[in-house]
Amino acid sequence: MNSKLRKYLTVAALGLAGGAIYFLPYIKYVYYDAQVAAMGISNTQTGILLTMYTIGNMILYIPGGILADKISPKKALVVSLLATAGLCYIYAFTFDYKIALVIWLGLSFSTAFIFWSSLMKAVRIIGTEEEQGFMYGLYYACNGLAGALTQSLSLFAYNTAKDEIVTGFFRAVVTGGTVAVVAAVLLMFLMDSKAGAHTASEGEDSKFKMGDVGKLLKNPIVWIASITIFCAYGIFANTSFFTPYLTEVKGMSASSSGAITIIRSYVLLLLSPVGGLIADKVFKSTAKWLTCALVILAALFAGVLLLPSGMSPTAVSLYTLIPGAFAMMMYGVIFSIMSEAGIPRMMTGTAIGIASIIGYMPDSIYSTMFGSWLDKYGADGYTRIFGFLAASAIVGAILAMYIYIRNKKNQKSASAE
Structure with a gap:
């Protein structure tokens, strides 16, 4: 594949990853009433889920960034996407509040811990220093469009259940998880496993230290x-x-x-x-x-x-x-x-x-x-x-x-x- 085409396809795949992985953590903003009905929870409890997630994110950003500097962005992104998809499927088959509390805490690890820093690092290393602005701009455009696509697909799946709210919500969640799997597969094929990873030939001076x-x-x-x-x-x-x-x-x-x-x-x-x-x-x-x-x-x-x-x-x-x-x-x-x-x-x-x-x-x-x-x-x-x-x-x-x-x-x- 042409290297330039591969570069832009990789940025698009990263955009899909960023758009898909945050589907479940923020699902209340699109399916608020459906989530409340499917789980039988209160408005306060929906807020607690998101609060747990955001607190977890704040705690994990720096240690996740440290780990992101030690391993390949490709491995970090693929594992994070598959873990998030797994959490989507577990949530879809349970809709239990106590389990959801664990899931939303788990989402902090799968979407914020190493994913975010690895994602931004991946965008940086794809382009040269002279095209950093365009690479990040292109990523965010792809990210926004991918987010809209993920929501549209999930909404289509939700509407197939017609008046069955719980069934529709189940299908929407499964769809969101499946898009994350697709993003992971694309990154497996498009990203260079060695990009962003330290190798022995680079010497100790270029290796990240605590x-x-x-x-x-x-x-x-x-x-x-x-x-x-x-x-x-x-x-x-x-x-x-x-x-x-x-x-x-x-x-x-x-x-x-x-x-x-x-x-x-x-x-x-x-x-x-x-x-x-x-x-x-x-x-x-x-x-x-x-x-x-x-x-x-x-x-x-x-x-x-x-x-x-x-x-x-x-x-x-x-x-x-x-x-x-x-x-x-x-x-x-x-x-x-x-x-x-x-x-x-x-x-x-x-x-x-x-x-x-x-x-x-x-x-x-x-x-x-x-x-x-x-x-x-x-x-x-x-x-x-x-x-x-x-x-x-x-x-x-x-x-x-x-x-x-x-x-x-x-x-x-x-x-x-």
């Missing part, structure tokens, strides 16, 4: 890159607040707002590799592109607060697609900043484990904070939310610019030597 964990934790640039990811991801994840903003503040119908949400969540995914190309070909720097994108996003969020009160809901909804587009182009490349930050490839897994703990904290912080603002201030809460996101974008831009300037200085020093 002492490197301490070096990473003491390295300021790791924390700066992690906080940059925190700012960027927080903005990307919370463009979702445009949906209730359009209905509650601008008076748009729920169906129209939902259509805009679909465009923002799925159609704009096609812009993810475009962001990578901009970073690689135009700016020739992920950090420089992030700086530019974050400054633009700060202006766009501030602009929401300045929109005329008489502006039509349709015009406002079209405006909200602009920050959605920039957020998508930015989010697709955020982890490629690790390369520019000077993190050695042999430490990529551990560094991503650290960055993931910090970078994904907005999921547990922002939702609660923003929700409390809306409860307390009503429609005025959106002013605080968008103002906060604008300020967060400025902080992220400053940090990204620091990484860019630092990298340029290091390059000059290296060339002078």
Whole structure:
């Protein structure tokens, strides 16, 4: 097979893996009522399942990253996908709450422990240093489309049972697990077993050592890159607040707002590799592109607060697609900043484990904070939310610019030597 074709097919397979493996942990967001009915549990109990999973993830990211730097990404990804599929099948044939508690804890091991860091490491090693942005952008586009495909297939399976909710839910879960198996098989054939794995010929200097964990934790640039990811991801994840903003503040119908949400969540995914190309070909720097994108996003969020009160809901909804587009182009490349930050490839897994703990904290912080603002201030809460996101974008831009300037200085020093 042509090496270039194999590279892109591998990225697509990685996207399928990332889209399929998180089907079960977050299944409540699509099949909430069906899950409650099939298991006979309360709303609180569904929340406990996800809480156990997220706590497990936070604990396992760093040790998983360390392990990801010691073994082949191919082995880690295939084992994780098959383990997740196995948990899907066990869950489908039991639907017992006590067993589900064990399953959701097990999902932390199969989807977060070594899978996430190995996945990001695999994307990094597939491409050259000059095409990191595009590779990550292409991965996220494939990941989003694969997630939509997995949900569509599971929904089709669910609907075949018609009014039999438990049967339909069973079929949906089995379908999700089967997609994970398909992803594992594709990676078995497409990925190079030796890629990302240390060999004796590489020498001891290129081998990851446990002492490197301490070096990473003491390295300021790791924390700066992690906080940059925190700012960027927080903005990307919370463009979702445009949906209730359009209905509650601008008076748009729920169906129209939902259509805009679909465009923002799925159609704009096609812009993810475009962001990578901009970073690689135009700016020739992920950090420089992030700086530019974050400054633009700060202006766009501030602009929401300045929109005329008489502006039509349709015009406002079209405006909200602009920050959605920039957020998508930015989010697709955020982890490629690790390369520019000077993190050695042999430490990529551990560094991503650290960055993931910090970078994904907005999921547990922002939702609660923003929700409390809306409860307390009503429609005025959106002013605080968008103002906060604008300020967060400025902080992220400053940090990204620091990484860019630092990298340029290091390059000059290296060339002078």
